[in-house]
Amino acid sequence: MIASLLYTSTAAANIDSGDVFAIIEASARRNPSRGVTGFLIYDGREFLQYVEGPQDALDILLSQLAEDRRHGGVRILHRAESPTRLFPKWAMRRAGQGAEEELAVISRTALPSAMMAELERFGSRRKAA
Numbered sequence: 001m002i003a004s005l006l007y008t009s010t011a012a013a014n015i016d017s018g019d020v021f022a023i024i025e026a027s028a029r030r031n032p033s034r035g036v037t038g039f040l041i042y043d044g045r046e047f048l049q050y051v052e053g054p055q056d057a058l059d060i061l062l063s064q065l066a067e068d069r070r071h072g073g074v075r076i077l078h079r080a081e082s083p084t085r086l087f088p089k090w091a092m093r094r095a096g097q098g099a100e101e102e103l104a105v106i107s108r109t110a111l112p113s114a115m116m117a118e119l120e121r122f123g124s125r126r127k128a129a
């Protein structure tokens, strides 16, 4: 089974969009050997990341994320399991502002409804801010 995980975290105060590109670029480079795929949304203040892969790989990634000073307060919103990957081609993709096409792909994907609800909540908070 493929495990999946959706979490939010708060970006460190000194993070800018260049840092976010660097995070995504490094993640996309590293994730294939981890067997991890997914996407990352950054709204200028918070991250929302979806990752899927072997449970062990997600556990290791989570422990590294917890120590990463570029963000803090990792809050897991939802976990799921599925027989197949939903985003097999996305080693790590940026989605959201400036990456609307990815958002459209995500909205057409059969994410668990609880995850879709969290995504919508994150998006509407961003517009309200």
Ligand SMILES: Cc1cc2nc3c(=O)[nH]c(=O)nc-3n(C[C@H](O)[C@H](O)[C@H](O)COP(=O)(O)O)c2cc1C
Pocket (backbone or CB within 6 Å): 009, 023, 026, 027, 028, 030, 031, 036, 040, 047, 049, 051, 061, 064, 065, 068, 070, 071, 092
């Ligand atoms: C918001 C955010 C998302 C991240 N996503 C990933 C990811 O998908 N894959 C990954 O390998 N590292 C990701 N990282 C980086 C890890 O926290 C960590 O730097 C990386 O696993 C390398 O750890 P190491 O330097 O101890 O080897 C992310 C970092 C942040 C702040």
